Amino acid sequence: MQQHEQGHDPIFQKNRNPLQTFSLGLQHVLAMYAGAVIVPLIVAGQLGLSSEQLTYLICIDLLACGVATLLQVWGNKYFGIGLPVMLGCAFQAVSPMIAIGLEYGVSAIYGAIIASGIFILLFSGLFGKLIAIFPPVVTGSVVTIIGVTLIPVALTDLGGGDVSAANFGSPLNLSLGFGVLLFIILMNRFTKGFIRSISVLIGLVVGTLAAAMFGHVDMTPLREASWFHGIQPFYFGKPTFHPSAILTMMLVSIVSIAESTGVFMALGKIVDKDLTSKDLTRGYRAEGLAIILGGLFNSFPYTTYSQNVGLVQMSRVKTRDVIVVAGGILIVIGFVPKIAALTQLVPPSVLGGAMVALFGLVVSSGIRMLGDQVDLNRYENLFIIACSVGMGLGVTVVPDLFAQLPSWARILVDNGIVAGSVTAIAMNLIFNGLKGAEAGKSA
Helix, strand or coil: CCCCCCCCCCCCCCCCCHHHHHHHHHHHHHHHHHHHHHHHHHHHHHHCCCHHHHHHHHHHHHHHHHHHHHHHHHCCCCCCCCCCCCEEECHHHHHHHHHHHHHHCHHHHHHHHHHHHHHHHHCHHHHHHHHHHCCHHHHHHHHHHHHHHHHHHHHHHHHCCCCCCCCCCCHHHHHHHHHHHHHHHHHHHHCCHHHHHCHHHHHHHHHHHHHHHCCCCCCHHHHHCCCCCCCCCCCCCCCCCCHHHHHHHHHHHHHHHHHHHHHHHHHHHHCCCCCCHHHHHHHHHHHHHHHHHHHHCCCCCEEECHHHHHHHHHHCCCCCHHHHHHHHHHHHHHHCHHHHHHHCCCCHHHHHHHHHHHHHHHHHHHHHHHHHHECCCCHHHHHHHHHHHHHHHHHHHCHHHHCCCCHHHHHHHCCHHHHHHHHHHHHHHHHHHHHHHHHCECC
C-alpha cells in the first residue's frame, strides 16, 4: 500500500497516448468548470462590474485555477500535496468578498486575500500537525459528507440550474439529465479500459448534442467571446488593507483548509497513499501560494475541489499527468476566451446528470472507508457518523438555518461540508480523545 509514497509516485502513465491523457484532463476541467465560473459571475453582478471587467475576471480566474492546480499537484519537498487534485475558487469566500467590496471597495478584497494567503503559508506547519484529529471515523464521515452535500447541487443542475426559472424540472431538462446519467451507467456496464474512463466526457458531449437538437444550447457566449485576452496584475488597482476585512478572509481560508483536508484524505485513500503531517503541510503551503496568486492577479482565493474526487474514482485513473494536463487546459482557456465559451455550451441539466454519478461515488467512497477501517459495532462511532453526516446534510438542505447569526459566524456554519466536518472532529475528541486514531479503527 505504500507504492505511492512521496518520491515514488510516477506523475506520468507511460502506456497512455497523449490524446487519451488530454481527454481525461478535459473531463476533469468540465467537472469543475461550472463551480469555477459561477463565482466570478456572482461577485461581478453584486459589485456592479462592467461586462469587460467580468470577462477579465472569468479569464483570470480560469488561468489562476490552472496555475494553482499545478502548484498543488507538483508535490516537491517544499509545497504541493502530490495527489491528483484540482483547485478552484473557494465558494465560501463569495459572501465575504461581496461584503468587503461593498464596504471598502474592490481593492480591499484583494488586500484581504493576499494577507490570508500569507497567513496560511506561515502557519501551514501548524495546520499540518492537526492530522491526529482525523482518525478513520472522522475521515470516512467527512468524505461521506462531501458527497452527500454535493448531490443537491447535482440535482439542481439536472433540473435546469435555476430553481426559480419557469422551466426548472421541465420534461426536457429531466430527460436530458437522466438520459446522460443512464448513458454513463450503460458505458460503465458495457465498455472497458479507456472508453470507460472517459464515460463522463462522452456523456457530456452526447448530452450537449442532444440538447442542441431541441434548441436547448445557447451559442451566444461562443459568438461574443474574443480570441485572446491578456493578464494584468492589480487589474482593479493596488490592494488596500483593512483589519476587519483581513480577519474575515483569514477565517474563510481556515474553512477552506478544513474542506481541503477532507479531500486530501479521500484522495489519499483512493490512490493508496498514507498521508503524513508533512504531506498536509505541503498541501496547505501550496494552497497559501494559490491564494496569494489570486490576490495578486485580482481573481479569487483558491481551494481544493471536492467535485473531482468522484471522477478519480469513476475513471480509475489515479496518476497526476491527467491533472497536469487539466491545469494546462485551464491556463490556455484563461488566455483564449473563445475556448472558455465552448465549455459554457454544456446545459446545466446535462452537467447535472453526470454530477449525480460522480458525487454519488464520493458518498460510496466514504461508506467504504467507514466499513473497512472503523469498528461499526462501537456505538460511539455510529453516533459520530450519524450526527456529523446529519449536520452536513441538514445545513445543505436548510441553508437559512443560521441566517440570524452574525456574518463571521455564518462562515463556519453555512457550508455543509465544514459544519459536518467540525461536528465529526468535535464528537471524536469528546468520545475518543486524541487516541481516536486507534479507537476508531476496526479491531
